[in-house]
Amino acid sequence: MNATTIRRWSFVHTWTSLICTLFLLLLALTGLPLIFHHELEHLLGDAPELRELPPGTPHLDLQQLVAAAERHRPGEVVQYLGWEDDEPNGVVTIMAATAGTEPNSSHTFMLDARNGEAVAMPAANGGFMMLMLRLHVDMFAGLPGKLLLAFMGVLFVVAIVSGVVLYAPFMRRLRFAEVRRDKAPRTRWLDLHNLIGIVTLSWALVVGVTGVISACADLVIAAWRNDTLAALTAPYRAAPPLTQRAPATDVLRIAAGAAPGMQPDFIAFPGTRFSSEHHYTVFLKGNTHLTAHLWTPVLIDAQSLAVTAVGTRPWYMDALALSQPLHFGDYGGRPMQILWALLDVLTIIVLGSGLYLWWSRRGPLPGTPHAAREVQR
Known part of the structure; x- marks a missing residue:
């Protein structure tokens, strides 16, 4: 790869990274508690808790549950009834003024399937976890916010691909995973930035692509x-x-x-x-x-x-x-949650170090990124 090609790829990597970094930091920070949302809901007291009833208490039929929901919120209609694997006696109920009311204007609670008693679900209607979710999903901006985050996700994927392209020429005179501890702080951070970036490569691509789709x-x-x-x-x-x-x-x-x-x-x-x-x-x-x-x-x-x-x-x-x-790492239970959280923290370090490297760079060409100059040394 010649110097001109390296500069072009470096330009792409720097500016796609810079444009999306603040948004990606927001997503990484809000995504961390969302990985453990079930555990945090219980810790914060936001998880619904059904009353103890004798084992084997029969469930009401669906129409009886619909009637119980309508008594709980008169003047509204049931939009959805849903079931969760971890609460076999609960039925998640979503109601709104009309059947076609948009999701953010609806109200969610749980019905006890055995007696029709309504149980609050604070995490579904407000509180810390809902704040994290809305910031992560649409920044409280609805569809425009979702599309903006999707575009930032595309830029993130481009930044990852361009970073991979630059990694090989950057490492041609270094051992894999080498961090030059005897160099200036900026050089050490550059080595760490590249090391953590290549280690988290596959995960970052998966999360970036699935984030765009979501x-x-x-x-x-x-x-x-x-x-x-x-x-x-x-x-x-x-x-x-x-x-x-x-x-x-x-x-x-x-x-x-x-x-x-x-x-x-x-x-x-x-x-x-x-x-x-x-x-x-x-x-x-x-x-x-x-x-x-x-x-x-x-x-x-x-x-x-x-x-x-x-x-x-x-x-x-x-x-x-x-x-x-x-x-969100929901496929593999607790081990996958912990792995997702560790990789999320490493991604925050990559994003933060990238900002530091750009801010602390030196040279007469503001459009020439740090990686191009380091590669050519």
Whole structure:
């Protein structure tokens, strides 16, 4: 690689890094507590706690739970009911003024499936963990914030690739992982910056790419609605508005019959963005670590309770479903959480050291980055 090529790659690496660094620092700092969100919710007292009841207490049926939710928040409608693996007696309930209300304006709580008692979920409606999540997801700016973070993620990936390109010529006169401790502080930090960057390379690429995909979730869901869901509900386009719907009592049993061997993840009620005006949509998931994150939607006519379609998963919804837990290290239990946290801290060091190296550089050419000058020495 000649000097001109090195300077060009170095220019790309420096400026893509600089543009995204402050945003990446925000994401790395807010992402750290989100890796341990379950543990922190319990520590902060934000996790819902159900009352102790005799073992074997039967569950209410779904329509009874819907009625309990409506009594808890009169004047609102149920948008979603969902289930969590770590709380078999709880049903996560999301309600809002209308079925089509956007997610940030809804209210989330847990219903005790045994008696319909409502239990607060502070972490889902406010508090420290919600603050961290909103800063990490959209910086409280909605879709524009998500798209800005997606663009920063793309720049981050470009910075990683350009850093890899520069790494080989930079290390041609050094042993792998060598830190020149006898040199000036700036040179030592440059060596550490490159060492930690190459060690965290694979993880950073995974988190960067999955972060970009997750940031585009609203666009992915809109594409699914306009493509797959529209095709599944095409026979209902000319149907009159739904004035009365059948009770939700049996929708889980009906969905299980349409897709045997799967378990429910959540139900989208008529009028929500994961359903249609005329359907209950039951999203089922598999039983393995991989398939537990992949949804199969079963559409049930909200008036007749007939199954009208069992949806297939387009590739982009699979990509979204798999990227979100991978982004936060949710696949491998506590060991993976700890690994993700350590790599996150190392990434913060890489980002901070990159800012230091740029700020402390010397030379007459402000557009020529530190790496190019170091490589040519």
